[in-house]
Structures are given as C-alpha cells and as structure tokens.
Amino acid sequence: MFIVAYRLINLRNNSRRDSTDSYIAETLLANINEIDKLPIDSVAELCNISKSKLSKFVKKIGFNDYKEFRDLVKNEKYRSGYYGYEDKLPMGRYIAKEGWEPYLKILHQDLDCFTEKTDQNMIRRLAKALYEHEEVATFGSVYSQTAAVDFMYRMAEEGKYIRTYTYDLEQEEYMRNMDEDTLVIIFSNSGQYLYGDGMRKIGYFKSYLKRTKGEIALITSNEDAAMDPIVKYPILYSFSTNVHSQMLMERLVMEMIISEYKKLL
Structure with missing residues (x-):
C-alpha cells in the first residue's frame, strides 16, 4: 500500500459516511486499478462531480494536481513490497x-x-x-x-x-x-x-x-x-x-x- 491508497483510506475514515469526500474516496478506491488509464473528465464522471471539484479534492489530499495523482497511481500499481526492499517477504x-x-x-x-x-x-x-x-x-x-x-x-x-x-x-x-x-x-x-x-x-x-x-x-x-x-x-x-x-x-x-x-x- 502506497501514498494514494493510504491518503484515500485515511480521508474516508476521518469523514462522515454520508459526506461528499467519503463518497469520492470510496469511488476512487473502487477504481484504483483503472485510474492510470483515465483522463480527469472520465474520473470526475465516475465520481459524479465536476473536473474542478476533482482537482480540488486531489489537492486537498496533498497532490499538486490530477496529473500527479494519476502518475502516482500508475507508479504504485506496478510496485510491490517496499521499494528497494522487495526480497523481504x-x-x-x-x-x-x-x-x-x-x-x-x-x-x-x-x-x-x-x-x-x-x-x-x-x-x-x-x-x-x-x-x-x-x-x-x-x-x-x-x-x-x-x-x-x-x-x-x-x-x-x-x-x-x-x-x-x-x-x-x-x-x-x-x-x-x-x-x-x-x-x-x-x-x-x-x-x-x-x-x-x-x-x-x-x-x-x-x-x-x-x-x-x-x-x-x-x-x-x-x-x-x-x-x-x-x-x-x-x-x-x-x-x-x-x-x-x-x-x-x-x-x-x-x-x-x-x-x-x-x-x-
């Protein structure tokens, strides 16, 4: 588990269950393996929000913009274990x-x-x-x-x-x-x-x-x-x-x- 899922899970756990933030976090987590292939408008549509709302959300959880968020999802998707420490089980x-x-x-x-x-x-x-x-x-x-x-x-x-x-x-x-x-x-x-x-x-x-x-x-x-x-x-x-x-x-x-x-x- 790396930074994207880590922050989404923490936000979900610290938000009201019926809040917009919780819903967005849950939707992103449910689609985490597909996000690296999707442009911002497609992901915003998945979350039933505008592109500007999605941009504000990813900034809220510490990313500069949607591109950085998506790049990290892609980067993390192909990694396992600890970086530089993969021989440990x-x-x-x-x-x-x-x-x-x-x-x-x-x-x-x-x-x-x-x-x-x-x-x-x-x-x-x-x-x-x-x-x-x-x-x-x-x-x-x-x-x-x-x-x-x-x-x-x-x-x-x-x-x-x-x-x-x-x-x-x-x-x-x-x-x-x-x-x-x-x-x-x-x-x-x-x-x-x-x-x-x-x-x-x-x-x-x-x-x-x-x-x-x-x-x-x-x-x-x-x-x-x-x-x-x-x-x-x-x-x-x-x-x-x-x-x-x-x-x-x-x-x-x-x-x-x-x-x-x-x-x-």
Whole structure:
C-alpha cells in the first residue's frame, strides 16, 4: 500500500459516511486499478462531480494536481513490497503460501535472533531520552503507524503523553518544524520512512530531516538506515530468514522501551 491508497483510506475514515469526500474516496478506491488509464473528465464522471471539484479534492489530499495523482497511481500499481526492499517477504504472504506450522518455526527462530542481537543498552538510552524529553512524537507508515498509535496509548498509561498523526503530511509538517527539545520515534521495518518507502515518488528523499534540530530514533531491521547519521537512537532488530514479522517485532521493542521507562519512574 502506497501514498494514494493510504491518503484515500485515511480521508474516508476521518469523514462522515454520508459526506461528499467519503463518497469520492470510496469511488476512487473502487477504481484504483483503472485510474492510470483515465483522463480527469472520465474520473470526475465516475465520481459524479465536476473536473474542478476533482482537482480540488486531489489537492486537498496533498497532490499538486490530477496529473500527479494519476502518475502516482500508475507508479504504485506496478510496485510491490517496499521499494528497494522487495526480497523481504511479509508474514501474511508466507502464511498464505506455506501455512501456519512452517511460519511458527520461523517465528521461533526469529525470537531467538531478536533476543541475541537486539542492543539492550540502546533500548535503555532511548527510554532515558523518552523520559527526559517533554515533547515526544512517534510516527510510521501504514502498518508501522499502528505500532506508533499503540505506543502512544501505552505511554499514556504511564502518564507520558506523546503525539502521533495518521496523515503523512501532518507527520512531515511536524518534523519540518520541530526544535532541538523534540524527540521523534519512528517505526519503520524497512527503514525507508527516512527516504521514501512509497510515501513519496521514487527517488524522493526527505532532505529536510538532514536539517532537523530534533532528535530521531529509528526502530528498524535495516542496518544501513539505522546507521544513518541523522538517527541518534537506532534500535536494530533482525530476522532469521527473508520472512518478516515486523508487526510482532515492533511491539516487542515497544514493550521493552516501556519496561525501561518504568524503571526510570
């Protein structure tokens, strides 16, 4: 899932069911595999709206114009997995192909790998930074954003109130303007959140992060991303095979951070 579907789904989920925005988003999602072949007037007709109304809609969800919207639909249609990370197999695809029993054996190996290779000292460092910073945010894209939301609520249980935003544009705006007293904890199994990962065009780099004044923590399985100079707190985990159970591993890391944070209280 990439930027077009991501934004349409978020808008649909944050709009009244009977609203025009919800109807347009649902229509575009239902026809997502055909949009790259259709001109703006055809898509506007599908949505029962004018071309100008469709142009305003795509700008509302963060695209410059209909052409950029359609180009990204076409670009995303032919991509799968993470850009530049296609050799990794999501757990769901493996289970669908091989079944549960082989997957559970891999998961057992992954847990051993996780225990052996995860740096506990870095977990403690990040927990200390979390404790010391008053302004903290946590972000991710798509599945990793659900980990960020869970982390926000788990920290609230400990009396620490941190921020998160579902929309990628709001995340970007926050990071562009954060100051030196801000800590941002990013969940990104592929590590591509720092660079693109489908949330922007291929080749797009979040160059503004190079100039950020805030501190960045990255929870990832991508060693190169973890070692990027902009990452002050790299939390690196690994897998025993090319099957990735990141939704489970991210939550293990989350609970480890919270456990260390509670000790500081």
